[in-house]
Amino acid sequence: MKRYFPLTLLSAGILAGCASTQITNDDVMAGWNSINAEQLAEHVKTLASDEFGGRAPSTKGEELTLAYLTEQFTALGYQPGNGDSFLQEVPLVSIEANPDMTLDIGGKQYKYKTDMVMGTSRISAHESIKESELVFVGYGVNAPEYNWNDYEGLDVKGKTVVMLVNDPGFATKNPDLFTGDAMTYYGRWTYKYEEASRQGAAGAIIVHETAPASYPWSVVENSWSGPQFGFQKENNNMDRVAVEGWVTVDVAKELFAKAGLDFDAAKERAAQGAYNVDMGDLTASVEVHSEIKKSVSYNFIATLPGSEKPQEHVIYSAHWDHLGTDKTRKGDQIYNGAHDNATGTGGMIEVAEAFTKLPRNPNRSMTFLAVTAEEQGLLGAKYYAANPIIPQDKTVANINMDSLNLLGKVKDISVVGMGKSELDNMLGEAAKLQDRVVSGDPKPSSGGYYRSDHFAFANMGVPAMYAGGGSEARDEETEQYRKRMSLVLRGCYHQPCDRYRDEWDLSGAVQDLQLFYKVGFDVSQQEQWPAWYSSSEFQRK
Incomplete structure (x- = not known):
């Protein structure tokens, strides 16, 4: 379980560091090593619990989810990302x-x-x-x-x-x-x-x-x-x-x-x-x-202000919603959405915490955006793109987390939409720390680059990375586990059986979250913004 410190003290500790304080490699690795499977599992179990009812927009499950995110990010000392609020109103029908x-x-x-x-x-x-x-x-x-x-x-x-x-x-x-x-x-x-x-x-x-x-x-x-x-x-x-x-x-x-x-x-x-x-x-x-039925749902947004360029933001995204509860269904009626996407939402909290381990905040602001209604056609992300809280010309890059790797450690990391931006190279450099290499989209025919929330950022012209998992197991034992568990995961996509399982191997998810943390940190520190490759259909607008 997480240990919480008094908010005023924690916030002061995070924000007090001045830009002249050096962030060493050891400091960066302290954040890297803080990401762990035990904490990730607790987040997933909570978000995917029956109490949250499948996290459909405009339900009690949404209220519980937003309250949980608010609690977690407040405890970490993050500031509301939308003025004095952690929420962005999304009018839905x-x-x-x-x-x-x-x-x-x-x-x-x-x-x-x-x-x-x-x-x-x-x-x-x-x-x-x-x-x-x-x-x-x-x-x-x-x-x-x-x-x-x-x-x-x-x-x-x-x-x-x-x-x-x-x-x-x-x-x-x-x-x-x-x-x-x-x-x-x-x-x-x-x-x-x-x-x-x-x-x-x-x-x-x-x-x-x-x-x-x-x-x-x-x-x-x-x-x-x-x-x-x-x-x-x-x-x-x-x-x-x-x-x-x-x-x-x-x-x-x-x-x-x-x-x-x-x-x-x-x-x-x-x-x-x-x-x-x-x-x-x-x-x-x-x-x-x-x-x-007309209703209002909410995107959640929290920010750790940059120490040198707070007006420029690296945005991490994940969707908090799933399919909710179907009371007409016989048997299990709750679509818990543990893999899709309690893992990504929980992973976002883990990455956010990693940045608080640094002696001062990164140069640019680190912003975490949990969007609603992804399952209904990326609606929360589309609404944000049409009504951005952080202007497009102040959004440096987007790193998206959706359905994290539950199949154990691998020798590679798959990039959905590989070859679109310089973020691929930055991910490749970070992957060397784990003795991994970047590999292409494992299933390009599924159109994965157009099926999650980063797509809204790409359409804005913001370089967006969607990566995770891989195809080559680290060892034979993991390979046998992957064969068994991949069948379960495939069969439970958008089904009530997508619930937390104790037998999940979260070590691969932790590896990926460490890379997402490192890429975001590197983007924050480097002078130049990452760019799209000329062959990409997306460019800065």
Whole structure:
């Protein structure tokens, strides 16, 4: 358990050091060594406890989470990051579709969760599509820079578009097509619904396949049912399609056959170039009745002021939220979210504490941002990016922590989106202290760089690092443990079984947190800001 000291004394000790005090390598390593598995485990067990109820936004679980973060960072002597408050208000709206719905296509009714999941992003109690013509639009991509437009020559107003998940590069493995096996933002479900809306479609349906989606149908069932959060907007999101959702691949194959098309052949054709085709006389109808609740959730932000350049900030981020509690579910109803992302939130506290072991504060301010509603489409991070507390031109870099390594010590550290910024080199230098090397994204096809909170910072132009874990176990015993535990973790993604386990090996998570601490410290001390590589799609705005 942590030992707490009187706040006034601790704060004074941290802030009293002047910039002339030298921070030695031994000082840095004292902070490094303070990060430990026992404290991390206590944070995770608390945040992922049944008492916190799965940490859904705007619930009792949020109140408990924010209180815990406030307690921890106050005890460490950190200052509120938003004026005199640790909180940033994020206005949200919850849209919960009534599961008593069917999707009618071609004279057959498809069942909710079993065959499909439908809903709406419109802030509306009732939305529907009625006898809306179906059009297959390949990957649903309009990407001028890749000379690709699946909507070319097509008017989809009033129609429902059917799309494949991921992008053509994944399907072909052609390194010259999009970015090859590495998913681009065009492969993300968020983009596909956005583009269908821009094109004026009435409905948008994505065909689920496990490999290109990088998760099984059960994740769609759990993640896209129940309350879905969005921003409160003046237009009530009426610029979005009326109905959006998913169907299983088996349903898709049946529909294509009814339309006189072969799904596999159409899928292969869609990967060769921009493609769309009418699906015969098939039309879709579905009624979506939703319960609308407007609420306020919060991002949490705390700062350790820099000793020389306090106006410049290195921002660490992690999302505190998960999926909450599903009272309609039989058996275990709580999505505890231990791995995703109590580990990252707990890890953030550990890194924050490490900086308090230094004889004076780092040159630049170290700011810790725990965001809400990541599971609902990175909403907390997006809101922060649109309403930054620290201006973009004062934000030096972002280091993101999401679902830490629970598979033990490894010889490498994987960088999601490797090759985008100079932070990779800084991580590589720090990794040498652990006799580790930097390796690339272990699963580029999942589009991980576009799926966590750092993406909002990257879109602001701020170099953002998302790394952790690795593929090469430190020893044979760890390798055998990894094989066993990886199956458990994979099967518990967005499931109630994502809960704390005593058998977890947190030594690998500790290693990664030590590297995140060191990279942040190095960024704070060096004169030049880290930059994007010229080949990156992100640049300072």
